Amino acid sequence: MKFFAPFRFLREFWGFLxxxxxxxxxxxxxxxxxxxxxxxxxxxxxxxxxxxxxx
Amino acid sequence: MRVLGISAFYHDSAAALVEDGRIVAAAQExxxxxxxxxxxxxxxxxxxxxxxxxxxxRDLDRVVFYDKPFLKFERLLETTVAFAPKGFRxxxxxxxxxxxEKLFQKNLLLRKLETLEPETGWREKxxxxxxxxxxxxxxxxxxxxxxxxxxxxxxxxxxATTSAGVGRGADIxxxxxxxxxxxxxxxxxxxxxxxxxxxxxxxxxxxxxAPYGEPLFAQSILDNLIDxxxxxxxxxxxxxxxxxxxxxxxxxxxxxxxGGRARAPGEPLEQRHMDLAASVQAVVEEAVLxxxxxxxxxxxxxxxxxxGGVALNCVANGKALRDGRFDxxxxxxxxxxxxxxxxxALLASHRLLGEPRWSTAENGSGGDAMDAMEGAFLGPEYTxxxxxxxxxxxxxxxxxLSDEALVGAAASALADGKVVGWFQGRMEFGPRALGARSIxxxxxxxxMQRMLNLKVKFRESFRPFAxxxxxxxxxxxxxxxxxxxxxxxxxxxxxxxxxxxEAGAPERFGxxxxxxxxxxxxxxxxxxxxARVQTVHPTTNPRYYALIEAFKERTGCxxxxxxxxxxRGEPIVCTPEDAFRCxxxxxxxxLAAGNCFLRKEEQDPALAGEAHKDGFEPD
Numbered sequence: 001m002k003f004f005a006p007f008r009f010l011r012e013f014w015g016f017l018x019x020x021x022x023x024x025x026x027x028x029x030x031x032x033x034x035x036x037x038x039x040x041x042x043x044x045x046x047x048x049x050x051x052x053x054x055x
Numbered sequence: 056m057r058v059l060g061i062s063a064f065y066h067d068s069a070a071a072l073v074e075d076g077r078i079v080a081a082a083q084e085x086x087x088x089x090x091x092x093x094x095x096x097x098x099x100x101x102x103x104x105x106x107x108x109x110x111x112x113r114d115l116d117r118v119v120f121y122d123k124p125f126l127k128f129e130r131l132l133e134t135t136v137a138f139a140p141k142g143f144r145x146x147x148x149x150x151x152x153x154x155x156e157k158l159f160q161k162n163l164l165l166r167k168l169e170t171l172e173p174e175t176g177w178r179e180k181x182x183x184x185x186x187x188x189x190x191x192x193x194x195x196x197x198x199x200x201x202x203x204x205x206x207x208x209x210x211x212x213x214x215a216t217t218s219a220g221v222g223r224g225a226d227i228x229x230x231x232x233x234x235x236x237x238x239x240x241x242x243x244x245x246x247x248x249x250x251x252x253x254x255x256x257x258x259x260x261x262x263x264x265a266p267y268g269e270p271l272f273a274q275s276i277l278d279n280l281i282d283x284x285x286x287x288x289x290x291x292x293x294x295x296x297x298x299x300x301x302x303x304x305x306x307x308x309x310x311x312x313x314g315g316r317a318r319a320p321g322e323p324l325e326q327r328h329m330d331l332a333a334s335v336q337a338v339v340e341e342a343v344l345x346x347x348x349x350x351x352x353x354x355x356x357x358x359x360x361x362x363g364g365v366a367l368n369c370v371a372n373g374k375a376l377r378d379g380r381f382d383x384x385x386x387x388x389x390x391x392x393x394x395x396x397x398x399x400a401l402l403a404s405h406r407l408l409g410e411p412r413w414s415t416a417e418n419g420s421g422g423d424a425m426d427a428m429e430g431a432f433l434g435p436e437y438t439x440x441x442x443x444x445x446x447x448x449x450x451x452x453x454x455x456l457s458d459e460a461l462v463g464a465a466a467s468a469l470a471d472g473k474v475v476g477w478f479q480g481r482m483e484f485g486p487r488a489l490g491a492r493s494i495x496x497x498x499x500x501x502x503m504q505r506m507l508n509l510k511v512k513f514r515e516s517f518r519p520f521a522x523x524x525x526x527x528x529x530x531x532x533x534x535x536x537x538x539x540x541x542x543x544x545x546x547x548x549x550x551x552x553x554x555x556x557e558a559g560a561p562e563r564f565g566x567x568x569x570x571x572x573x574x575x576x577x578x579x580x581x582x583x584x585x586a587r588v589q590t591v592h593p594t595t596n597p598r599y600y601a602l603i604e605a606f607k608e609r610t611g612c613x614x615x616x617x618x619x620x621x622x623r624g625e626p627i628v629c630t631p632e633d634a635f636r637c638x639x640x641x642x643x644x645x646l647a648a649g650n651c652f653l654r655k656e657e658q659d660p661a662l663a664g665e666a667h668k669d670g671f672e673p674d
Binding site for chain 1: 154161
């Protein structure tokens with residue numbers, strides 16, 4: 001189910017971090033996913049030109 | 056058990072199919088899409104592999120991707136943190152691609168597999184292998200050895216840039232790794248960039264340029280850029296490299312050390328660039344030799360398997376063999392990332408599913424030790440009917456000949472100094488043309504190298520060509536006492552075949568040295584008397600063997616010039632249509648496609664595709 005895909009991804013990534021013992025990467029990936037969602041949402045909107053130069 | 060291996064998303068995507076431990080099919084995506092080094096998901100290659108093996112998607116037992124995206128992402132994040140705040144711009148540039156695509160490669164792969172056949176349990180079947188494990192598997196499992204040391208070297212996989220270990224039977228254990236950013240591949244690529252060639256594509260040009268120069272900068276590289284320990288481990292001095300924090304390989308300190316900015320592509324090549332090429336080549340050879348020596352001492356084994364992009368450096372391979380620490384070296388012909396698809400499939404097949412290995416040493420079929428690569432002829436082939444139909448549709452004029460007559464016609468044309476396109480049987484897997492998709496010429500002709508480079512391949516005049524020689528006669532012409540079926544070993548032309556007095560002309564420098572005939576086969580003798588030898592065997596390519604035999608009957612010479620069937624920037628031809636288009640767009644005189652023999656002067660001039668060479672971006 002497409003709806004569950006992000007949760008499945010997060011569970012898999014969490015599993016990866018546990019095996020690698022690199023928990024500090026978890027907030028980084030959550031932050032990036034939020035950022036990515038913003039990118040997707042603002043694509044084509046008037047906000048976009050203001051956001052792209054920052055990143 | 057059927058296993059599909061996939062490599063994609065970085066460079067040279069490919070697919071490979073292994074059934075019951077035996078390699079059934081392998082091909083690079085670029086050959087189908089006609090985009091050199093195509094990195095996109097290999098949809099065409101996957102489809103073709105399944106068709107070749109007559110395997111329905113649902114009948115695949117495993118699909119294995121050749122590296123681990125999460126590990127790669129971990130490396131990217133940790134590198135950014137380690138160098139912060141420097142490097143934020145390159146991080147920000149890379150991030151959108153990762154967030155949109157690369158981080159979700161599993162989902163992307165699942166979606167692509169779903170398009171083959173939905174609801175086939177792909178999620179349970181899809182596995183990920185580590186990048187260097189895939190390389191190691193591609194080096195060891197198809198080799199003819201039951202037991203061997205294994206060494207893989209490339210730019211970077213997830214973290215590893217070099218790994219070493221031992222392969223025994225169906226198992227491979229990698230015991231040593233060197234991690235990013237310390238990388239022999241990236242060191243070489245840095246000089247590729249600095250000498251004005253394209254990274255991940257122009258490395259073999261640097262290798263070809265090296266013999267024109269002197270290693271004047273080698274000590275400077277050793278003093279400043281790389282610290283190589285006696286056991287072959289090494290560290291780069293990152294003060295001189297830009298790739299960890301920027302979008303370029305070098306930085307201003309690097310430029311200052313080597314006396315100027317990087318050469319821009321298209322700018323004239325100077326002696327300094329040749330000296331730089333010679334220098335980095337010498338340093339990488341030294342590092343490889345120290346690695347192979349320490350691996351020999353550590354394992355006590357007398358056989359070595361190599362893979363990874365650095366293993367395509369056939370000059371270093373030849374030196375490692377002549378060093379004598381190993382009696383035999385086997386190198387995966389698709390040593391770069393394309394071969395990762397094959398390695399990933401073999402890894403699952405042998406280690407996970409316990410399928411038997413297929414090289415003669417393992418399957419007990421006796422005879423000479425043969426590897427499991429089938430001469431690397433693992434790609435598409437076309438029947439005589441398909442070839443003739445394609446040529447008819449393209450408007451070609453040809454003569455359909457018997458096997459014997461075709462070989463005779465091609466051999467006579469070659470003996471008359473003509474350039475012949477040779478399109479026969481299954482396409483090669485890997486970057487080298489080995490006599491299935493080749494352009495051939497007479498190596499005795501002193502003008503052949505220049506003519507092939509400028510009128511047929513449309514590439515730089517300094518680029519050398521490789522010889523194909525009948526395997527039993529190789530040692531009469533080259534200082535080589537073993538097989539080199541994949542053109543991955545460099546050996547010198549034998550002393551008695553050289554024209555020493557002419558090659559020694561001291562007033563000639565750089566590319567001018569090209570114009571001195573150096574041996575009885577000048578078209579395949581590099582300026583340092585070296586040659587990238589391909590030994591041709593009747594077991595793996597009988598028709599090509601017969602052609603060289605027929606050429607020898609006419610000329611006394613069992614050697615041909617063999618270069619890939621393409622022009623600069625074009626992927627090697629795959630189909631008869633590709634071959635005819637390339638034939639008509641270049642200065643080739645004849646084309647032998649299947650049993651069809653074409654002469655240029657008999658073709659309709661209106662079909663001459665003079666713009667063919669302009670259709671591809673220079674590599």
